[in-house]
Amino acid sequence: MALENTGMGLLSAGIGAGLAAIGAGIGIGKLAGSALEGIARQPEAVGVLRTTMLIAAALVEGVALFAQVICIIVAFK
Amino acid sequence: MHLKRLLYAVPALAFAAPLRAEEAAVAEKGENLGDFLTHHISNSYEWKPVPWITLHLPHWQIGGIDMGISQHVLMMFIAAGLLILLFALGGRRSRNAPTSKLGHALEALVLYIRDEVVEPNLGKQDSPKWLPFFLTLFFFFLTLNLVSLIPGFSAATGNINFTATMAVMIFIVYNLAGMAHNGPIHYIINVVPKGVPIFVLPIIALIEFMGLFTKAFALCIRLFANMTAGHILILSLTGLIIVFKSYFVAIGFLPMTLFIYVIELLVAFLQAYIFTLLSALFVGMAIHQEH
Numbered sequence: 001m002a003l004e005n006t007g008m009g010l011l012s013a014g015i016g017a018g019l020a021a022i023g024a025g026i027g028i029g030k031l032a033g034s035a036l037e038g039i040a041r042q043p044e045a046v047g048v049l050r051t052t053m054l055i056a057a058a059l060v061e062g063v064a065l066f067a068q069v070i071c072i073i074v075a076f077k
Numbered sequence: 078m079h080l081k082r083l084l085y086a087v088p089a090l091a092f093a094a095p096l097r098a099e100e101a102a103v104a105e106k107g108e109n110l111g112d113f114l115t116h117h118i119s120n121s122y123e124w125k126p127v128p129w130i131t132l133h134l135p136h137w138q139i140g141g142i143d144m145g146i147s148q149h150v151l152m153m154f155i156a157a158g159l160l161i162l163l164f165a166l167g168g169r170r171s172r173n174a175p176t177s178k179l180g181h182a183l184e185a186l187v188l189y190i191r192d193e194v195v196e197p198n199l200g201k202q203d204s205p206k207w208l209p210f211f212l213t214l215f216f217f218f219l220t221l222n223l224v225s226l227i228p229g230f231s232a233a234t235g236n237i238n239f240t241a242t243m244a245v246m247i248f249i250v251y252n253l254a255g256m257a258h259n260g261p262i263h264y265i266i267n268v269v270p271k272g273v274p275i276f277v278l279p280i281i282a283l284i285e286f287m288g289l290f291t292k293a294f295a296l297c298i299r300l301f302a303n304m305t306a307g308h309i310l311i312l313s314l315t316g317l318i319i320v321f322k323s324y325f326v327a328i329g330f331l332p333m334t335l336f337i338y339v340i341e342l343l344v345a346f347l348q349a350y351i352f353t354l355l356s357a358l359f360v361g362m363a364i365h366q367e368h
Contacts, residue, residue, distance in 0.1 A: 065302030
């Protein structure tokens with residue numbers, strides 16, 4: 001029974017990490033898409049768009065990394 | 078024609094040699110990937126700048142708590158010493174602009190932080206008071222992140238105790254700044270924004286008060302997780318040598334590792350900048366609570 005619980009715990013850690021990666025991928029993908037569209041419409045706004053995109057990407061990635069950290073903690077317990 | 082340009086790739090490959098040397102030294106002892114990762118990510122009282130030199134760092138106890146200069150503390154001292162050296166060499170000698178090339182390079186970063194991070198969030202009057210604090214924060218984090226990428230050095234910002242301490246410090250700083258500027262009672266009352274309808278007031282109050290804590294917590298976790306995840310990624314790709322138990326797989330995995338390494342350089346700058354930006358934002362929001 002204990003071994004089964006350990007297995008479930010590790011499985012859930014793996015699935016959680018994967019879901020977090022999906023979330024990060026979708027979020028940053030949408031972000032980069034909008035940034036590219038903005039650059040295509042107005043090439044002279046490249047500087048502002050690039051800075052804003054990088055900042056927002058770091059924040060979205062931060063959220064995904066919370067989940068990854070929790071999964072690592074679960075996996076190593 | 079452009080063959081000389083290919084020579085620029087050689088210094089990049091030079092980084093591969095210490096990584097692989099360390100790998101070779103470790104793989105011969107038959108370790109597995111888990112131990113390898115844990116050994117390189119966690120803090121310890123021995124430091125191997127190159128695989129054949131082991132420094133035993135001083136270790137003492139004060140009242141049952143482990144104190145002493147561990148690897149990450151040594152990284153902090155190295156980063157601080159490097160910063161003092163760089164700014165002493167590059168700083169200006171008179172009231173005019175700096176004259177050396179190093180001074181101009183540092184001035185570019187300093188002006189960027191002043192014009193894009195501190196002044197928009199704090200306003201023109203308060204910005205000279207707060208500028209040294211945010212500049213120190215930014216350059217300290219930047220140097221720590223960059224130093225952690227040198228093969229053989231470890232990541233102090235990848236230690237959650239370090240980032241938690243910095244987050245607690247920022248929490249204390251922005252609350253004290255808000256209280257000093259607006260008066261303690263007014264600051265606490267104005268945590269809830271004005272113009273909120275009565276029936277959502279309890280929920281908004283709860284969210285805003287918890288928000289004071291979650292903002293600092295998010296700062297801590299964001300920096301820690303980004304740095305640790307990046308280092309685990311690089312170490313895992315390099316540690317595939319251990320998994321496959323041969324050195325020849327390195328030829329295939331080395332370009333991928335170098336690519337991730339370059340991304341880590343970007344992440345080092347970005348995370349230091351984001352920490353500074355968000356801290357300036359929080360201090361600005363605490364001081365000017367009208368918006």
